[in-house]
Amino acid sequence: MAGLExxxxxxxxxxxxxxxxxxxxxxxxxxxxxYRCLGAGDQPGPDERKSELLPAGWEANKELYTLRYKxxxxxxxxxxxxxxxxxxxxxxxxxxxxxxxxxxxxxxADYIDPEHLQDFHxxxxxxxxxxxxxxxxxxxPLGAPTEKAKKEPEKKDPDSPRDYDPLRIPPHHPAGMxxxxxxxxxxxxxxxxEDLDPLGRQSGGMIMDPLRSGFPQPGIDPSSGxxxxxxxxxxxxxxxxxxxxxxxxxxxxxxxxxxPPPGYDDxxx
Numbered sequence: 001m002a003g004l005e006x007x008x009x010x011x012x013x014x015x016x017x018x019x020x021x022x023x024x025x026x027x028x029x030x031x032x033x034x035y036r037c038l039g040a041g042d043q044p045g046p047d048e049r050k051s052e053l054l055p056a057g058w059e060a061n062k063e064l065y066t067l068r069y070k071x072x073x074x075x076x077x078x079x080x081x082x083x084x085x086x087x088x089x090x091x092x093x094x095x096x097x098x099x100x101x102x103x104x105x106x107x108x109a110d111y112i113d114p115e116h117l118q119d120f121h122x123x124x125x126x127x128x129x130x131x132x133x134x135x136x137x138x139x140x141p142l143g144a145p146t147e148k149a150k151k152e153p154e155k156k157d158p159d160s161p162r163d164y165d166p167l168r169i170p171p172h173h174p175a176g177m178x179x180x181x182x183x184x185x186x187x188x189x190x191x192x193x194e195d196l197d198p199l200g201r202q203s204g205g206m207i208m209d210p211l212r213s214g215f216p217q218p219g220i221d222p223s224s225g226x227x228x229x230x231x232x233x234x235x236x237x238x239x240x241x242x243x244x245x246x247x248x249x250x251x252x253x254x255x256x257x258x259x260p261p262p263g264y265d266d267x268x269x
Contacts, residue, residue: 104137
């Protein structure tokens with residue numbers, strides 16, 4: 001029972017009976033659960049402060065102990081009375097705000113060895129059971145205090161990358177490059193905007209470039225000329241070139257322009 005040893009050492013001079021030692025243990029359990037003692041008696045005194053120690057005069061009446069407590073979050077105030085009935089101590093705790101009452105009866109001999117009141121290491125026994133009785137009989141019915149959380153909300157850096165999501169489809173543009181901006185289709189100024197990109201690198205376009213349309217023509221180099229159509233050097237290297245005729249050699253089948261329709265020379269058809 002960490003902390004109880006120091007409390008017992010500070011109160012040892014006032015401990016003369018087994019019930020004194022038991023009340024000291026009960027007091028420390030309330031402290032462990034977020035309560036601090038204000039003072040002894042039913043009425044508040046001058047200059048009271050919340051403390052983990054037992055107040056002066058707490059042991060004045062060996063048959064009726066009266067202590068007042070307040071939670072660390074200032075939400076609850078308890079009035080604790082410990083009444084001795086033969087060899088048992090009856091704990092009666094009332095929450096002044098909600099008027100809830102909780103009671104626990106403890107047999108003093110079950111938790112205190114009267115032969116070792118001056119030896120902390122031998123005076124208490126069944127400490128885990130004592131903790132359980134206090135927690136279930138007083139703390140739980142009245143409600144445990146809540147610690148004030150003073151944590152600021154975490155601020156996210158807008159420049160920081162998003163959390164990794166294995167289900168998210170990664171962007172198609174290389175890392176570190178911004179995706180091309182696209183005008184909103186709902187904007188009245190977006191009409192005709194795609195025509196500013198004739199080759200349709202964003203989403204549309206108005207010119208089909210067979211050299212860059214997805215059907216590669218590895219044997220064509222306009223800068224070297226096209227036999228029968230362009231001499232070499234007519235198209236500068238790297239310049240844009242829109243073909244004006246069939247590309248490549250060895251096209252299968254005759255040219256449709258060389259085959260007149262049936263009866264072409266028949267003037268009566």
